[in-house]
Every structure is written in structure tokens, then in C-alpha cells.
Amino acid sequence: MSITPEWQSYEQNVSSFLSELGFETRVNEIIDGARGQHAIDVSARMGIIGVDILWIIECKAWNRRVPKERILTLQSIVNDIGADRGFVFSENGFQSGAIRAAENTNLTLTSLEDFRVEFEDEIKATKARVLDERIASLMQAFSAIWDLAQDERDAAFSRYSGPPGFDFLKGKPSAVSGVASHLSQMRASLESARFNRWPVAYFPLDLVDGEVFDVTDWEGLQFVAENTIVTCQRIYDHMMTPGESPVDWKTLQPPDLTSLLSAIRGQ
Template structure:
């Protein structure tokens, strides 16, 4: 009867836990970097609104604290493969030099138990950052339409396929302001959620009688934020594609979000 080595068992424990959190994990993956190939104990991937997240994890089932040299090695690997985060798991702790080496870096030193207690904040912070960056990029893209040459700008506005603007505004350019305003509201809600100011407000793109919905948890907020961002990205892409004709904007909204809003309104 074969006995699984402790180090191998530890890697699979870490991998299984990350899988339970929604990551796609691999044990002993070889990843190509800019300067070479690297053997990774555990890799963890997640996709948020089209953006790939990669975490690189070292698992040290050692009987002593991890030294600084191992941390510096992982930092070079994280940089070379372009990972978002690097983690070192150890149940025996870390030497003081190793801890200092991670200050102001994207490396985290932890144990399985500590990570179990803190993982929600880690993952939520990563997702919230990506959503916020995507919203900021979209708002800038919509704003940049006004910087186009008049003929190109007018053509883009003529292809606008999105919800109407604010009631006191008229015309398609003003309707675009309505889209960016909703995105700004979403950004504010993400910020409030980051500081646990629940519930947070969700303003649907197709406001009905000034309605606003309360969202009380991260899972719900992530769902409506992702699908609203996808919708606004599709509206922008439609505007910027020559030859396109205006369409019913709700065909650009993911059906999952449309169904959710319909169910809420039918209550």
C-alpha cells in the first residue's frame, strides 16, 4: 500500500480548497514565462467579466519556518508569468526576513487555516478591483466619443442602442450620459460594499418609475455588476461598429439579468 508524501497531500489540500472557492486549479503545472518555464505547485484561475485572474501558489510542508530566499524565488516567478497574486502556504510559519520581503508586494504568506478565515476578503477584493477598473475604462471610452471628429461622432450616436437617458435630457448624446451615470452609480455601490455598508443600491439600466433595488450580499452585487458591465460594453461596441443599425437594446443585455429583473418586478 503506497503512502502519499506529506508535501503532495498538502498541495492537494490547498488545490481542493481553492476549487471549492470557484477557482480552476491545477497541481504541478508548468507555466511559460517571459524568461523561462516554471514548475508551479498549484495554479488557480478564475474569469471575471472576460478578465482572467491567475494566482501562483507554493506549498511548503516543511518542519521549519520558510526563509526569505524562497519568497524571493516566488516573487520572480510571479513577475515572469504575469500572475495577479502569489501565495506561499506553510503550517510552520515564516522567518522575519521572509515576512519583510512581502511588504508592498502582491505576495501573501499564509497557512490553510488563516486563509480559510481570510479568503473571502481576498477574493472579494480582487473581484471588486477588476469590476471597478472595467467600469472606469468603460466610462472613459464613452466619454472619448465626444472627442471624435464631428462626422464620426454623429455616426456613432446614430448607432446608439441603449436605454433612454434621464427624463430631463433629450437626444442620443444625452442618453449616453444616462449609461455612464448608471456605471458611476455601480462604482459607488462597489465602494460601499467594500466597506460593508449594506445594503447597496442597484439602478437598472431600464429604470421604471425611478426604481432602485437593494443588494445585500457580494454574490448578488457581483452578478448585477458583471451583467450591467457586459451590457454597457455591448452598447459601446455597437455604437463604434460602422454599418450597424440601431437594435432593441435589451437584446444586448444578458438574458440572466433580464430574467432576474422581470422576476423581481413581477413580485
């Protein structure tokens, strides 16, 4: 009868827990970096609105505290691979030098038990960061339309297929500004949620009588944020594609979001 080594069981336990959180995990994966290949105890991947997140994890089932050298080694691997985060799991703690080495970096030193308690904040912070970066990039793209040559800008506005004016705005250029303002509002809501200031406001793109919905949990906010970003990205892409004609903007909105809003409105 074979007995699984403690270190191997520890890797499997870490991998299993991350899988429960929605990550795609692999144990003992070889990953190519810019300067060579690296054997990773556990790799964890998650896709968030088209952005791939990669965490790499070292699992130390040691009977002593992890020294500084192991942290510095992991930091170099994280940098070489271009991973978003690095984690070192140890149930017997870390030397003081290791803790100092990880300060103000994208490395986290933890135990499996501590991570079970704290993982929710880690996941939320990562998702919020990715969503915020996507929104910031999209707002910059909409703003850059105004820097186009006059004929290109006019052509882009002529292809605008978004909410038809936000009631208080007149003309397609102003409606485009309205899309950007909604993205800005979404950033503010994500920031509030990050600090647990619930409920947060969600303004649908197709405002009806100035309505605003209160979102009371992270799952709901992530859903409307992801789908709103997808909608705004499609609006932008349609504007920037020569030869396209205006379409009903709701064909650019994911059906799941359309269905949710219809259900809330009792339609």
C-alpha cells in the first residue's frame, strides 16, 4: 500500500481549494518564462471578462519556517513568467526576512487555513482590479474618438448603435459621452464595493425615468459590470468598423442582462 507524501498531499489540498473557488488549477506544471522553464507546484488560472489571470503557488509542507531565499526565488519566477500573483503556502510560518521580502510586492505568504478565511477578499480585489482596468481602457478608447480627423470622427458617430440619447442628451456625440459616463459610474460602484459600502448604484444604459438599481452583493455587481462592459465594448467596436450600419443597440447587449432588466422592470 503506497502512502502519498505529505508535500504531495499539501499541493493537492491547495489545488483542490483553489478549484472550488473557480480557478482552473494544475499541479506540477512546467511554464515557459522569458529566461527559461519553471516547475510550478500549483498554477491557478481564471478568466475575467476576457482577461486571463494567472497565479503561481509554492507549497511548503516543511517542519520549519520558510526562509527569505525561497521568497526571492519565487519573485524572480513570477516576474519571468509574467504571473499576476505569487503565493507561498506554509503551515509552519515564515522567517522574518521572508516576510520583509514579500512586503509591497505581488507575493502573498499564507497558510491554507488563513487563505480559507481571507480568500474572498483576495478574489474580490483581483476581479475588481481587472474590471476597473477594462473600464478605464474602454473610457480612454471612447475619449480618443474625439481626437480623430473630422471625417473619421463623423463616420464613427454615424455608426453609433447605443442607447438613443439618454433622454437628457441630444445627438450621437452626446450619447457617446453618456456611454462613457455610465462606465465612470460603474467604476465608482466597484470602488464602493471594494470597501464593502453596500448597496451600490447600478444605472442601466437604457435609463427609464432616471431609474437606479441597488446592488447588494458582489456576485450581482460582477454580473452587471461584466455585461455592461461587454455591451459598451461592442458599441465601440461597431462605431469603429467601416462599412457597418447602425443596428438596434440591444442586439449588442448580452441577452442575460436584457432578461434580468426586463424581469426587474416587470416587462
